[in-house]
Amino acid sequence: xxxxxxxxxxxxxxxxxxxxxxxxxxxxxxxxxxxxxxxxxxxxxxxxxxxxxxxxxxxxxxxxxxxxxxxxxxxxxxxxxxxxxxxxxxxxxxxxxxxxxxxxxxxxxxxxxxxxxxxxxxxxxxxxxxxxxxxxxxxxxxxxxxxxxxxxxxxxxxxxxxxxxxxxxxxxxxxxxxxxxxxxxxxxxxxxxxxxxxxxxxxxxxxxxxxxxxxxxxxxxxxxxxxxxxxxxxxxxxxxxxxxxxxxxxxxxxxxxxxxxxxxxxxxxxxxxxxxxxxxxxxxxxxxxxxxxxxxxxxxxxxxxxxxxxxxxxxxxxxxxxxxxxxxxxxxxxxxxxxxxxxxxxxxxxxxxxxxxxxxxxxxxxxxxxxxxxxxxxxxxxxxxxxxxxxxxxxxxxxxxxxxxxxxxxxxxxxxxxxxxxxxxxxxxxxxxxxxxxxxxxxxxxxxxxxxxxxxxxxxxxxxxxxxxxxxxxxxxxxxxxxxxxxxxxxxxxxxxxxxxxxxxxxxxxxxxxxxxxxxxxxxxxxxxxxxxxxxxxxxxxxxxxxxxxxxxxxxxxxxxxxxxxxxxxxxxxxxxxxxxxxxxxxxxxxxx
Numbered sequence: 202x203x204x205x206x207x208x209x210x211x212x213x214x215x216x217x218x219x220x221x222x223x224x225x226x227x228x229x230x231x232x233x234x235x236x237x238x239x240x241x242x243x244x245x246x247x248x249x250x251x252x253x254x255x256x257x258x259x260x261x262x263x264x265x266x267x268x269x270x271x272x273x274x275x276x277x278x279x280x281x282x283x284x285x286x287x288x289x290x291x292x293x294x295x296x297x298x299x300x301x302x303x304x305x306x307x308x309x310x311x312x313x314x315x316x317x318x319x320x321x322x323x324x325x326x327x328x329x330x331x332x333x334x335x336x337x338x339x340x341x342x343x344x345x346x347x348x349x350x351x352x353x354x355x356x357x358x359x360x361x362x363x364x365x366x367x368x369x370x371x372x373x374x375x376x377x378x379x380x381x382x383x384x385x386x387x388x389x390x391x392x393x394x395x396x397x398x399x400x401x402x403x404x405x406x407x408x409x410x411x412x413x414x415x416x417x418x419x420x421x422x423x424x425x426x427x428x429x430x431x432x433x434x435x436x437x438x439x440x441x442x443x444x445x446x447x448x449x450x451x452x453x454x455x456x457x458x459x460x461x462x463x464x465x466x467x468x469x470x471x472x473x474x475x476x477x478x479x480x481x482x483x484x485x486x487x488x489x490x491x492x493x494x495x496x497x498x499x500x501x502x503x504x505x506x507x508x509x510x511x512x513x514x515x516x517x518x519x520x521x522x523x524x525x526x527x528x529x530x531x532x533x534x535x536x537x538x539x540x541x542x543x544x545x546x547x548x549x550x551x552x553x554x555x556x557x558x559x560x561x562x563x564x565x566x567x568x569x570x571x572x573x574x575x576x577x578x579x580x581x582x583x584x585x586x587x588x589x590x591x592x593x594x595x596x597x598x599x600x601x602x603x604x605x606x607x608x609x610x611x612x613x614x615x616x617x618x619x620x621x622x623x624x625x626x627x628x629x630x631x632x633x634x635x636x637x638x639x640x641x642x643x644x645x646x647x648x649x650x651x652x653x654x655x656x657x658x659x660x661x662x663x664x665x666x667x668x669x670x671x672x673x674x675x676x677x678x679x680x681x682x683x684x685x686x687x688x689x690x691x692x693x694x695x696x697x698x699x700x701x702x703x704x705x706x707x708x709x710x711x712x713x714x715x716x717x718x719x720x721x722x723x724x725x726x727x728x729x730x731x732x733x734x735x736x737x738x739x740x741x742x743x744x745x746x747x748x749x750x751x752x753x754x755x756x757x758x759x760x761x762x763x764x765x766x767x768x769x770x771x772x773x774x775x776x777x778x779x780x781x782x783x784x785x786x787x788x789x790x791x792x793x794x
Contacts, residue, residue, distance in 0.1 A: 228703065229285030230532030230560075230616060233518050234272035237261045238320045238343055239290045242403045242518055243413065244528055246287050250280045255424065257288060258343050260602045261324070269600055271536040271613055278617030278642065279534070282624045287530055289518045290321075313384065313432030313452050314392070316347055317400075319425060337459075340366035345376065345425050348458035354450040357383050357437035358390065362458075363425050370458070377423055384434040384452060396428045397421035403517065411520045515546045525557045531628075531699055532619060533562045536612045540591070541567045541580050554588040559703050561696060562589040563619075564682075565610040566663065569595050569647065574654060578661035587683040587695050592664045594647035596640060596674055606644050611666060614640050618676055629697035629741035631679045631775045633664070638676035640666070646674050662690070679775070694772045697741055701770070705729055717759050722749045725766060733768075744771040 231244070237258025239245065247253045253276045260267045272288070279286055318325045325344045337346060344366035352359040358381040365374035382392040399417035421427055434449045444450065515538070522528050533550055540547045547564055554562045566580040571594075581591050592611035600607045615632075618640060622632035632638060646668050650658070655665040655677060664678030679692040688694045708728045715721045729747045736742050749766035758765055786792075 227283075227285045228529050228531045229283050229287065230279060230534055230619075231287040231289060231522060231528070231530045232272055232275050232279070232534040232536065232616075233289045233515065233522075234275075234291050234536055234538075235270050236272050236288070236290045237270065238322055238324050239288070240319060240401075241290055241292055241321045242514070242521070243401055244287050244289050244518075244521060246285060247276070247280070248284055248286075250277050253277075253280065253286070253288065256320070257290065258324070267603055269602055269607070271609060273602075274598070274600065274607075274609055275534055275536040275613045275616055278614050279620050281617055282620035287528065289522070291514045291518060313430060314454055315429040315431060316426045317429065318345065319421065319423070319427060336369050337366055340368070342367055346459060347426075348373075349454045349456055350458075352453055352456055353381075354453060355444065356381075357385060357388075357434055357444070357450070357453065359383075359454055361392070361396075363423065364458075376425060379423075383437060384430055384432075385437040386430075386433050387436055392428050393417075393430055394419050396423045396426065398428050398430070400427055403521070409520055409523075411517055412524075413521070515543075516549055519549050519553045523553045523556060525559060531560050531696075531703070532616065533560055534612055534616050535562070535564070537565065537610055538612075539565045539568050539610070540584070541576075547584075551584070551586050551589050555586060559699050559706075560588075561692075561699060563612045563615050564589050564591045565612045566591045566593055569608055569610070572648070574657050578657060578663055581658075581661045581663040581682060582684075584682040585684045587681040587689040589682050590664060590680065590692050591662070591682065592666055592676065592678075593658065594650075594666060596643040596647065596666060597645050598642045599644065608647065614642060615676065617642070627736075627739055627741060628700045629693050629736070629739075629773070631691070631693045633676040633679040633692075635669075635672060635675055639672075640674045640676065643674035688772050688774070691775065693775060697736075697772055698770075701733070701736065701768075704732055705768070708732075712764065717754075717762065717764050719750075721764065722754070722766075725749050725764075729766075729768065733770075740773050742770055743773050745769060 229246075237260070239257040245256065247256060253273070257273070257276075259273045260269050262268075272290075276286055276288065324341075340346065342365060346364045346366050346368075348362040348364055350360050350362060361379040361382055362373075362375050363377040363379075365376060368374040379392070379395055382390050382395050385391055386393065397417075397419050399415055399420050401413040401415050403411055404414045405411045417427070432452055434452055436445055437449055439445045515535070519533075522530065522533070533554060535546065535550060538546050538550075547562075550562045550564075554560050564584075566577055571577060577593050584591075592615050595608050595610050596614055597606050597608050598614065599605075618638055619632050622628070622630055622637045626637060630637060646666055648654075649668045650665050655667060658665045659678050659680065662680045662682050662684070664676060664680055666674060667677035668674050681690050681692055681695055683690040689698070705728065709725060712721055712725060715724075726747060726749060733742065733745045733747065737745060746769040747766065748769075749764070753765050753767055754763075
């Protein structure tokens with residue numbers, strides 16, 4: 202109390218116990234796999250499928266046919282009900298990574314501007330001459346072109362457009378516009394600041410601690426390109442607003458448009474070729490096609506190859522994602538990576554989830570066409586973890602981009618079921634059953650399971666995908682791969698724990714380095730109790746208790762700079778087995794109360 206209490210009176214005091222932790226943003230899943238385009242091994246967040254399509258593409262052509270990666274279909278299903286997805290593009294692991302496409306290099310004639318695509322791969326290159334219609338011969342929706350429509354040499358500024366690779370001069374599809382940019386680093390409109398010049402390189406991918414090393418001074422603001430200014434025009438204008446050195450105007454780009462050909466001032470443009478991939482990870486686009494899909498026989502079937510094909514690339518991606526301070530995820534999706542064929546990849550994903558303790562893995566057990574139930578159950582029985590679940594069989598879904606139905610593994614559609622479950626209920630509800638487990642996009646399942654089939658699968662911790670007349674295809678199980686019977690052998694309980702641990706751990710971060718006193722402990726209780734009360738009110742818990750006081754924080758623990766808390770939870774169980782007794786009684790019998 203700050204006031205002096207001498208003469209009689211009424212004195213007021215404020216005690217603020219309404220501390221609210223900072224809200225936690227939306228946490229989404231991560232999908233790992235090949236894509237048509239996009240940055241290699243750089244975790245990238247998208248918030249809609251249109252953004253995914255823009256950055257990573259959807260369909261590609263191989264021979265005379267078009268195909269879609271399972272990664273794209275998984276993203277499409279998941280983003281219907283979720284607003285955040287991290288995407289990690291995987292190449293074939295051959296040791297050669299395609300570089301960025303060099304959209305513009307105007308340095309050969311004394312000019313000093315270079316543009317690079319943010320993605321990697323040959324599909325971003327639109328080589329070929331520009332026809333009289335100003336159409337790029339190999340321009341497509343998956344690549345882009347540049348245009349400098351105007352230059353002001355008196356001010357040292359110019360305008361830059363990023364256009365779709367398949368547009369024309371008369372019908373421009375302008376994707377981005379950067380007006381009045383300069384090559385003067387002291388200007389607020391310096392093109393490096395406006396567009397961004399930062400680039401990330403994956404380092405130490407062959408170790409358990411890879412990381413992204415940034416270079417460049419300004420973060421990327423463009424969705425398509427980064428810029429490199431080879432020769433700057435420092436202080437282009439003097440204090441009077443006049444051009445300080447007229448020769449500097451020669452460094453400005455000239456009016457023009459193009460990509461590989463049609464560049465201004467004789468500059469060289471186009472694909473830069475390939476370079477050694479970081480840590481032996483990468484591969485050209487053509488090789489990546491063969492890695493993931495059995496194109497010649499089945500448009501959505503995994504090409505198993507050797508037992509652990511692609512381990513190097515997937516291991517690098519998973520090692521990156523193991524840094525939970527950098528990547529906030531709650532679900533790992535590996536569409537098409539089959540446990541029976543890629544055991545080491547699956548093992549690595551489970552290890553990452555268990556070590557992080559805050560995410561869950563969806564695993565495909567077997568390839569398409571597996572008919573023996575025992576083969577499927579053997580795969581599930583070979584795993585023991587409550588951080589992963591398996592589903593079977595495969596399902597057929599429409600592919601709107603191709604205009605046909607395709608067979609996909611469960612990991613393509615199950616993420617959409619999880620996202621829908623979380624949207625209409627909560628993570629601690631079971632993502633299964635007719636209310637929240639329906640696979641609405643499924644045309645049919647690979648196999649219609651009998652009740653006996655479902656019993657055999659569920660007994661081995663394999664979640665059946667069932668088909669019911671008039672009700673379609675739906676998930677009919679929610680077991681994790683844990684062998685020992687406990688609350689954590691159910692998906693909803695594990696996801697409850699992930700949700701609770703994420704919230705309390707993130708909120709408690711504000712208490713690190715605070716004084717280890719009763720007031721700090723009270724602040725923790727004011728964080729944990731209201732949240733758990735809310736979870737309980739929403740049917741996630743039947744009971745809970747949080748202890749953080751002198752009873753579990755004795756002086757010797759405090760002297761070691763430790764603040765210790767205990768949280769006791771009783772998860773709400775789901776009704777998976779409904780048993781009804783029908784008793785037929787004779788006429789005149791009385792019913793029991």
